Amino acid sequence: MEKKVFQRPKYLKDAVFHYCPGCGHSIIHRLLAEVLEELDIGDKAIGVPPAGCAVLAYNYFDVDMGEAAHGRGAAVATGIKRILPDRIVFTYQGDGDIAAIGTAETIHAANRGENVTVIFVNNGTYGMTGGQMAPTTLPGQNSTTTPGGRDPDRDGPPIDLSQMLAITKGSTYIERTAVNSYKNIKRTKKALTKAFKTQMAGLGFSLVEILSPCPTNWKMSSVDAAKWVDETMTKIFPLKVIKDETGKRIDN
Amino acid sequence: MAKKTKKGRITIDRELCKGCYLCAWVCPNHLIEVSDKLNQKGYYPAEFKETDEKEENHKCTGCAICATICPDIAIEVYRG
Numbered sequence A: 001m002e003k004k005v006f007q008r009p010k011y012l013k014d015a016v017f018h019y020c021p022g023c024g025h026s027i028i029h030r031l032l033a034e035v036l037e038e039l040d041i042g043d044k045a046i047g048v049p050p051a052g053c054a055v056l057a058y059n060y061f062d063v064d065m066g067e068a069a070h071g072r073g074a075a076v077a078t079g080i081k082r083i084l085p086d087r088i089v090f091t092y093q094g095d096g097d098i099a100a101i102g103t104a105e106t107i108h109a110a111n112r113g114e115n116v117t118v119i120f121v122n123n124g125t126y127g128m129t130g131g132q133m134a135p136t137t138l139p140g141q142n143s144t145t146t147p148g149g150r151d152p153d154r155d156g157p158p159i160d161l162s163q164m165l166a167i168t169k170g171s172t173y174i175e176r177t178a179v180n181s182y183k184n185i186k187r188t189k190k191a192l193t194k195a196f197k198t199q200m201a202g203l204g205f206s207l208v209e210i211l212s213p214c215p216t217n218w219k220m221s222s223v224d225a226a227k228w229v230d231e232t233m234t235k236i237f238p239l240k241v242i243k244d245e246t247g248k249r250i251d252n
Numbered sequence B: 001m002a003k004k005t006k007k008g009r010i011t012i013d014r015e016l017c018k019g020c021y022l023c024a025w026v027c028p029n030h031l032i033e034v035s036d037k038l039n040q041k042g043y044y045p046a047e048f049k050e051t052d053e054k055e056e057n058h059k060c061t062g063c064a065i066c067a068t069i070c071p072d073i074a075i076e077v078y079r080g
């Protein structure tokens, strides 16, 4: 008997994504919904969307959501989780959101060991506002505010926020993955699962940084953007477990 | 008798598809092509193509690699 083995996950509404063709946000949304379903936590999840291309994420996820002002996801999530400790609380943030305007909120939430999960979508650009330089834009990478490429002497080098958060006492699990290939997508799903398990076990701050293609602002085809993640982006932002202090306290 | 191999098939929702062609790039059996007719969004959607008429010669294994990379959940996969 023929069986359907792949379909839209339960916690995504039947809505068409507004994201561009080949955008990593779309893949990450689906993975998140799959993980919420597999861990059976969708009904008690509360998501905090950002300012950024994912600002309308509440149109897609069929879970409770509460929008944060630009960069303030970790502070909003802190409040929600402290008032409703039985709910599973996650933020969804771009690199501009989390690593520029929201740096302070993020670092202090991690340092306090807030028991929330942060999804950090690193596409190396301010996608929504038209492709300005982000804190994570690579040396030499073109953006509308660095025509001719980012010059580290002039603009500073890309910042590795995940590494910075890893040295805070309160962070428990931090991994960097990507959604540019089948293998990396599978790896990302595992990391998301582990991050939520960290929160479910009450172990403190968890974060998954996901390298995510933005073909529109990178001015590449979707396939070239996917290749560029491996060839260029991972040289500055290597895919790895950055911190894991979960030990034997959760099953993998 | 032909060796029994895993059989699968996919469907692609032409109207959900945004023509990124990531699916065509990753299918190990090269079973996805570009349609020559536009969809309502104005993209040339991806199209599933088994070239051999005979079902026993169909190459799709239902591995779902295409569906996993499809950003727009335009692909559903069947196996068995």
Ligand SMILES: Cc1ncc(C[n+]2csc(CCOP(=O)(O)OP(=O)(O)O)c2C)c(N)n1
Pocket (backbone or CB within 6 Å): A050, A051, A052, A053, A054, A070, A093, A094, A095, A096, A097, A098, A121, A123, A125, A126, A127, A128, A129, A134
């Ligand atoms: C307080 C405030 N300042 C500035 C903006 C304008 N703004 C909207 S989205 C954005 C950056 C988006 O980039 P990123 O966080 O990297 O997300 P992406 O769109 O790339 O997914 C900015 C600066 C805003 N909405 N609010």
Ligand code: SF4
Pocket (backbone or CB within 6 Å): A018, A019, A020, A021, A022, A023, A024, A025, A053, A123, A127, A128, A213, A214, A215, A216, A217
């Ligand atoms: S601008 Fe970039 S990040 Fe935003 S939806 Fe388009 S591809 Fe995705």
Ligand code: SF4
Pocket (backbone or CB within 6 Å): B008, B009, B010, B026, B027, B028, B029, B030, B031, B032, B059, B060, B061, B062, B063, B064, B065, B066, B067, B077
């Ligand atoms: S399921 Fe596998 S073999 Fe079939 S079309 Fe998709 S990638 Fe190709």
Ligand code: SF4
Pocket (backbone or CB within 6 Å): A022, B012, B016, B017, B018, B019, B020, B021, B022, B023, B024, B045, B046, B069, B070, B071, B072, B073, B074, B075
């Ligand atoms: S991956 Fe999905 S959206 Fe992209 S061309 Fe294939 S079916 Fe269309």
